[in-house]
Amino acid sequence: MKLIEEELKRSFLFFWEAANRKLNSPGYGLVVDNSAKPQMASIASVGFGLSALPIGVERQYITYDQGLQAARETLKTLLRIPHFEGFLIHYVYLDTGKPKSGVEYSTIDTAILLNGVITVDQYFSDPEIHECFQRLYLRVNWSAFVFEKDGRSLFRMAYNPVKGGAYRQKSDSPWIWQWDMMAEQLSLYFLAAGSDQISAETAQALYQGFSRNRGSFGGYDYVYSPGNSLFVYQFSHAWLDFHRFVDATGFDWAENTKIATYGNREWCIQHKDQYPIFSENIWGVTSCLTPAGYRGQGVAPNDSLTHPNGHSDGVVAPCAPAGSLPYAPEIVIPALEQLAAQYPKSFGQYGFTDAIALTEKGLWISPDYIGIDKGITLLMLDNYLHQTTWKLYMAHPMIQKALNKLGFQEKK
Numbered sequence: 001m002k003l004i005e006e007e008l009k010r011s012f013l014f015f016w017e018a019a020n021r022k023l024n025s026p027g028y029g030l031v032v033d034n035s036a037k038p039q040m041a042s043i044a045s046v047g048f049g050l051s052a053l054p055i056g057v058e059r060q061y062i063t064y065d066q067g068l069q070a071a072r073e074t075l076k077t078l079l080r081i082p083h084f085e086g087f088l089i090h091y092v093y094l095d096t097g098k099p100k101s102g103v104e105y106s107t108i109d110t111a112i113l114l115n116g117v118i119t120v121d122q123y124f125s126d127p128e129i130h131e132c133f134q135r136l137y138l139r140v141n142w143s144a145f146v147f148e149k150d151g152r153s154l155f156r157m158a159y160n161p162v163k164g165g166a167y168r169q170k171s172d173s174p175w176i177w178q179w180d181m182m183a184e185q186l187s188l189y190f191l192a193a194g195s196d197q198i199s200a201e202t203a204q205a206l207y208q209g210f211s212r213n214r215g216s217f218g219g220y221d222y223v224y225s226p227g228n229s230l231f232v233y234q235f236s237h238a239w240l241d242f243h244r245f246v247d248a249t250g251f252d253w254a255e256n257t258k259i260a261t262y263g264n265r266e267w268c269i270q271h272k273d274q275y276p277i278f279s280e281n282i283w284g285v286t287s288c289l290t291p292a293g294y295r296g297q298g299v300a301p302n303d304s305l306t307h308p309n310g311h312s313d314g315v316v317a318p319c320a321p322a323g324s325l326p327y328a329p330e331i332v333i334p335a336l337e338q339l340a341a342q343y344p345k346s347f348g349q350y351g352f353t354d355a356i357a358l359t360e361k362g363l364w365i366s367p368d369y370i371g372i373d374k375g376i377t378l379l380m381l382d383n384y385l386h387q388t389t390w391k392l393y394m395a396h397p398m399i400q401k402a403l404n405k406l407g408f409q410e411k412k
Helices: 001-019 041-059 063-076 107-124 127-138 186-193 200-209 255-268 328-340 371-385 388-395 397-406
Strands: 039-043 092-093 146-149 154-159 175-178 215-217 220-223 288-290 293-295 355-359 364-366
Touching: 001 041, 001 107, 001 186, 001 328, 001 371, 039 063, 041 063, 041 107, 041 220, 041 371, 063 107, 063 127, 063 293, 107 127, 107 154, 107 186, 107 388, 154 186, 186 200, 186 255, 186 397, 200 371, 200 397
Parallel strands: none
Antiparallel strands: 039 092, 146 154, 154 175, 215 220, 288 293, 355 364
């Protein structure tokens, strides 16, 4: 457990030290997206960074007053970040808060950000923070990103008015894709359901609107995401404690994540001859840095036309097992311990680096850290040990309202 506690502390320090902490800076509180590009922040990193603050206070890494000030000033910054119908732009410059040219207004990244805002609102119970929460949350026009397709109510993924910009190299429409499949967007339905703008009927239609395809690999059967990268079973779960609830149909998202985690490990074990980094205790296929840059990777079952049996660049991302710690500690703890023992240089200033690989040139260890990967590591390690984020987020009145509107029930 010493390794888990040390990784927890170092992951927190990433969010404290890789953030803009210059008071009176227009970018105060923004958090680096990729440590290799320290000038650029992502709003998803900020969402994880906000959720890190109560953890830091509770673990005495920072004082209560430090956490309170950081939360207040970060929320003030967020009110100045460009948005479209309340959905924030994906990437901004760390020092100024100005948007990166051509990037999209993202639903999932806004959801992760709002999850962090909700967490600090519940923890600090501060009038100034609550006012900022209200302004950030109430300005979101959920209906603007909802549409009907083939009889289903769906959320759009993103909006980009810049032709030729991100995700619009070939499209004439400013609307970018839709959440029509099981992926990392579950918390989006709770955020919308908590709003008085959205009726219970609409909230339930949106939640039921995405496809739930079942598949299996190595004897592990579960509802899988088309690309089957492990992070999709973790991101919303960092805030939503699905251990306690099932949905109106009785479906158990926590159990689904556990099975997906075992399936991910089994895929790695069965492909250890193809990818020499993999072994019984060294596994984890997710989106992460690779020797070729940041890449999406996933296991089978998989709907990819080019990689129907799954695909890896032969890298292991420590955040992959770490993000599943509360769901499968019996296989995650040995994995993290083996990584630290076998590849000690993968454990650096901010804990585990983003990824490692065995290549033709030898051992490759990413020198860089990714904000969302450190974020899922931090929140899930703490949820396993202390449940800080789960307790705060699930207690927020808006989330309580969403649970009721969506028909989620406490497990018996």
